[in-house]
Amino acid sequence: MKRVLLTGAGGGIGRRMRQTLVGCYPILRVSDMVDLGPPGDGEEVAIADLTNPEDLARIVDGVDGIIHLGGLSVENEWDDILRTNIDGAYRLFEAAYKAGVKRIVFASSNHAIGFYPRGQILDGSERPRPDCRYGLSKVFGEALSQYFADNYGLGILSIRIGFCFEKAETQRTLGSWVSIGDLTQLCRIGLDTPELHHEIVFGMSDNSRTWWDNKTARRLGYQPKDSSDIWAAEVDASGIPEPGDAVGLAVQGGPFASEGYQGDPRRVGADSAKPIS
Ligand SMILES: NC(=O)c1ccc[n+]([C@@H]2O[C@H](COP(=O)([O-])OP(=O)(O)OC[C@H]3O[C@@H](n4cnc5c(N)ncnc54)[C@H](O)[C@@H]3O)[C@@H](O)[C@H]2O)c1
Structure with a gap:
C-alpha cells in the first residue's frame, strides 16, 4: 500500500486514527467535508463531500486502499441516511473500483446486529438484525462489501465497530469498547493481509x-492490546442507569434501539428481541 485514503478524517475516530496511522503508509490522504487543517508529514488533504460523485472520483484517484469511516455515525432521518450512508457508500465503492483500488476497510457498526438480545453470542456469521435506520445502512454497507468482493474482486474487511471512545462507562460498553490502537490494528489487517475476500469482524478490544466471539479477527492475526476490564469494577459500583427504553435495555444495540421510537404505540415490546440463530 503506497497511498491510503482515510474518509471521515475529521470525525471522532478519524482525528485519532490520523495520529495512529502516522508512518504506516508512505502517503495518507485524509478526507472529510469539514476543515482538516494543514497536511502533516506524509499526508495529503482532500476536502470532499461523499454525496458528490465528482469529489469521489478525485479522492480515490491514485489510491491503493481505503479506510471508509466517513458518513452519518448516529441515527438520522431516512433521506439523509439514504443520501450519505447508502448512496454515498455505493458511489465511493464504485469510484474506487473504477480507479483500480484493491482494498477497502468498511466501518460497519454493532447496530447492524443491534436487535439481537443481550447475552446471545455472535461471531459475525449471523444474519443481520439492525436496530435503527443507521444500523440498516451498515447492513447495506456489509452487503455492498460482499458484492464488490464477489463481483469485482476487491478485498474488503467490514469492521462492526463497538464503542470507540475514550472509556467504557456502562455494562453495555464494557462489552463493546475498542481502543483506537486496537481499531487501527484491525484496519491495517484489512489493508495489509495478503489474501482477503470479504470478512466481517468485530471492532472490540480484549474485553x-x-x-x-471475534474468532474471524483472530484468524486474520488480530491481537488486541487493550481491554475494558480496567473499568469493570468502577462501572459495577457506579450504579449509573443506562440510557434507553425497555427495548434498548433488552438488546445489544442499547439506546440506538430506543431512539426515534419512544412513544410509538405501534412499536413492539422488549420481548420481540428473541434469540434467532
Ligand atoms: N465511534 C464509534 O464508537 C463507532 C461505533 C460504530 C461504528 N462507527 C462508525 O465509524 C465511523 C466513524 O465514526 P466516528 O465516531 O468518528 O463518527 P463521526 O460522526 O465523529 O465522524 C464521521 C465523519 O464523517 C464526515 N461526514 C459525514 N457526512 C459526510 C459527507 N457527506 N461527506 C464527507 N464527510 C462526511 C463528518 O464530517 C465526520 O467528520 C462511522 O462510519 C461510524 O458509523 C463508529
Missing part, C-alpha cells in the same frame, strides 16, 4: 465481558 472479558462481551457478547461477541
Whole structure:
C-alpha cells in the first residue's frame, strides 16, 4: 500500500486514527467535508463531500486502499441516511473500483446486529438484525462489501465497530469498547493481509465481558492490546442507569434501539428481541 485514503478524517475516530496511522503508509490522504487543517508529514488533504460523485472520483484517484469511516455515525432521518450512508457508500465503492483500488476497510457498526438480545453470542456469521435506520445502512454497507468482493474482486474487511471512545462507562460498553490502537490494528489487517475476500469482524478490544466471539479477527492475526476490564469494577459500583427504553435495555444495540421510537404505540415490546440463530 503506497497511498491510503482515510474518509471521515475529521470525525471522532478519524482525528485519532490520523495520529495512529502516522508512518504506516508512505502517503495518507485524509478526507472529510469539514476543515482538516494543514497536511502533516506524509499526508495529503482532500476536502470532499461523499454525496458528490465528482469529489469521489478525485479522492480515490491514485489510491491503493481505503479506510471508509466517513458518513452519518448516529441515527438520522431516512433521506439523509439514504443520501450519505447508502448512496454515498455505493458511489465511493464504485469510484474506487473504477480507479483500480484493491482494498477497502468498511466501518460497519454493532447496530447492524443491534436487535439481537443481550447475552446471545455472535461471531459475525449471523444474519443481520439492525436496530435503527443507521444500523440498516451498515447492513447495506456489509452487503455492498460482499458484492464488490464477489463481483469485482476487491478485498474488503467490514469492521462492526463497538464503542470507540475514550472509556467504557456502562455494562453495555464494557462489552463493546475498542481502543483506537486496537481499531487501527484491525484496519491495517484489512489493508495489509495478503489474501482477503470479504470478512466481517468485530471492532472490540480484549474485553472479558462481551457478547461477541471475534474468532474471524483472530484468524486474520488480530491481537488486541487493550481491554475494558480496567473499568469493570468502577462501572459495577457506579450504579449509573443506562440510557434507553425497555427495548434498548433488552438488546445489544442499547439506546440506538430506543431512539426515534419512544412513544410509538405501534412499536413492539422488549420481548420481540428473541434469540434467532
Ligand atoms: N465511534 C464509534 O464508537 C463507532 C461505533 C460504530 C461504528 N462507527 C462508525 O465509524 C465511523 C466513524 O465514526 P466516528 O465516531 O468518528 O463518527 P463521526 O460522526 O465523529 O465522524 C464521521 C465523519 O464523517 C464526515 N461526514 C459525514 N457526512 C459526510 C459527507 N457527506 N461527506 C464527507 N464527510 C462526511 C463528518 O464530517 C465526520 O467528520 C462511522 O462510519 C461510524 O458509523 C463508529
